[in-house]
Amino acid sequence: MPELPEVETIRRGLAPLLSQQEILSVAVRRKDLRWPMPKSELLQALPGQVIREVNRRGKYLLMPIGEGCMIIHLGMSGVLRHLAKDVPFIKHDHFDIAFKNGSHLRLNDPRRFGAVLWTTEDPGKHKLLASLGPEPFTEAFSPEYLFKRSRGRRVAIKNFLMDSHVVVGAGNIYSAESLFLAKINPLRNAGDITRLDCQRLVAAIKNRLTASIEQGGTTLKDFRNEDGKPGYFQQSLNVYGRAGEACLVCAATIEQIRLGGRASAFCPKCQKS
DNA sequence: CTGTTAACCTGAGTGC
């Protein structure tokens, strides 16, 4: 479900709500999501502590607590909500933190592709985070970086952009939307992208991610922020989910193909090459 | 190392 803008939306919403709130208790309601949840560590380490910050690395939320750091990933269907008071558990509520002030932080994840992890080391050194590519809003994600990184690669540019080891945060929606804005065909070989293409692409990715964050993310079906509210960026989508409809720029019919197993929509006229 | 595919899982939608 969530790509970078949705995770960032949740991060910004949660940060002020959780600051200064002392943790009363923790509920780990099943053994594992994508990976086992470290139940005994969480139950031992969290109560009595405060979530000092809510940070983000790619699509991972990082919450330093006491001597360690909780890492949460929402997978495809995860929803992390802040509940002002006690609310009964519903189906697929897998993890819950109760605060002393009566509020809760609760993770619901039907498909269970998400994760709740715990580390006492630098979270950046965690196995899952250590090899991630640069954050899209940093200078490290530059046209030159993308150009060098893509040399010799024969994967389609869309799959290349969706690889979190190249750049974090661009999933199926925003890779497609960014390629549209940059006027690049998603089928192009990554290795054939020119320096000029890289300039356009890097600018397009930063632009689309920023615009979506400003709209509170994209709600296709079930994305909700920490407060239970949907995002509005779906109104700004140009190609994702619009196969068969008219391009908003040139009126050509949006096409859809499958790339790396994912539906990939593009405008055959605006994105010829 | 590169590239491709299957796998993890539930739920919603579609067609018969």
Next chain:
DNA sequence: TGCACTCAGGTTAACA
């Protein structure tokens, strides 16, 4: 109603 099938915002692991 029910069944079979497809698809969905992510990412890793296994394979050629």
